[in-house]
Amino acid sequence: IISISLATTMMMLATTLVLASLALGKSDPLYRIFPLRTSDEAAVIEWGHSAIISALDGAVANFGPQTSQGANFEVETAPVLANPIDGVGRWKKSNDDETLSDFDREYPGKLKNAAAVEGNMVIMTDAAGLSGVTMARIAKESGAAALMVVNTDQNAGDFIYSLEAESEEEAKYAEENIDIPIVMVSLQAGNVITTAMATDASDPNEINRGAGLPDRVRLYAGGDRPFFEDAVSKTPVVYLIHNMLTSEECDALIGMAEGKYDRVDDTTGTNNYLDNTMASTEANGEPSAVNVDRVTLWKGGIAGKVIKDVDERISQVTGFPPEHFSDFQMNKHVKGSAHLPHFDVNEANGVMATITLFLNDVEDGDGGELFYPNPLDGGTPVMVRPRKGLAVVHHNTDENYVFDKSTINEELVVTGSSTVKYVAKKYVYLNPQPNAMRVVLPLIALPFGGKLPGIFSTLYIALIDKFGVETGVTYFQKVIVMLPVFLLLVLASAVSDAVQKKLKEGKDGKKKETNEKTTKKTKKSKKSD
Secondary structure: OOOOOHHHHHHHHHHHHHHHHHHOOOOOOOOEEEOOOOHHHEEEEEEEOOOOEEEEEEEEOOOHHHHOOOOOOEEEEOEEEOOOOOOOOOOOOOOOOOOOOHHHHHOOOOOOOHHHHOOOEEEEEOOOOOOHHHHHHHHHHOOOOEEEEEOOOOOOOOOOOOOOOOOHHHHHHHHHHOOOOEEEEOHHHHHHHHOOOOOOOOOHHHHHOOOOOOOOEEEEEOOOOOEEEEEEOOOOOEEEEEOOOOHHHHHHHHHHHOOOOEEOOOOOOOOEOOOOEOOOOOHHHOOOEEEEEEEEEOOHHHOOHHHHHHHHHHHHHHOOOHHHEOOEEEEEEEEEEEEEEEOOOOOOOOEEEEEEEEOOOOOOOOEOOEEEOOOOOOOOOEEEOOOOOOEEEEEOEOOOOOEOHHHOEEEOOEOOOOOOEEEEEEEEEOOOOOHHHHHHHHHHHHHHOOOOOHHHHHHHHHHHHHHOHHHHHHHHHHHHHHHHHHHHHHHHHHHHHHHHHHHHHHHHHHHHHHHHHHHHHHHHHHHHO
């Protein structure tokens, strides 16, 4: 039986209206819908050697014969800054020759440093407002082997997109003439590559002329490699990481949690700090997590290959140290399941960031989206659709580790009649986790497949309620660390008792046997008499 509150019912209605408005093709939807990028358009710009490799994400343009082949390319060459950097400089961008098309009038000609560009990857900005195809034409006719376009929008953060032909004439020109890779990178990425070799002693003027560029770069298709997609650049910081998990890893995590779920009840007014299940703040005792099944897989420092590989990859891609990771909180949503607006906070263990990983696809229109209703970047609310292997990262604190109220988020109602949504959450704590959490608790949970007996959550809560957060957490960790020692002492005592009992039984048996032999001899002696 599914019990759905009034708030949940209203959210289902809101979700339906949103999807309906999108289906009608409104040009100005009320929401920013993600993901926008796909693996086919992902590119990597890489430099360095085997010991230290730096890499940037790029979005491949979707015009020209080269890009129509699924971004199947690889180029290794030197990077060169365009001169002028935006392809135009002080030149007039167009001329008044009415016999020329708009596309031809916009074309400013080859770059001034075409000789240096020839055979190399030219780096150009979009500051002049040229179309993607025009910039590609400049690069191609200047002899470039590839073009990197830097998105100069100061407010775009890490946002990049695939450049497109803006007219039939451009599309035709690109199809017939553009056969070099064209990728876009963010402004931050552009700054990274142009200062890659710079030092504190470098002359800024020389850096502006390309002195800070690496000697050579490799540009290739991203394929199944993880890549970023920026959603909100600040307040809150929200970004997507495509291909964070493989399909096999998603299936493995689902399998580990199967048969271990419990229905979330957050209406008791008690915070379950260990499992990051906080008490509902909904009015009238309504639940925040509605019809959600949950289990935390306590694997920590004794995790097997799948979780170790995933944790290592998350750390490499995000930069968060694995010692600050929680164990996986596994969530199962069915029709009617939702997690109403909430903050990811934990008074006992400050949560710096939340990593949400979708373990299966959910059809568009079946709900279950991750939703950020209150971004303060001037844009509309953000909605992320569940895609298998996709990670969504949001920062719960600002750069000074102060709680950010704009991080309020929710998981919209699952509306598909046969839809099941699997989500794994990993919380990034402000402080590294002690061995009590990363080793001892997973060892205790090991006989139960990673599910920790509920008595430990009860003890954790009781100690915090009795002594306060800081002292209660300290006492709990001491108890947990001492528990294996206590168990070993109990085991040793039991073994000692068993051995002593065995020895005593042996002595008693031997004494009994001796007495029986003595009795027999006495009887035999009397009989002889």
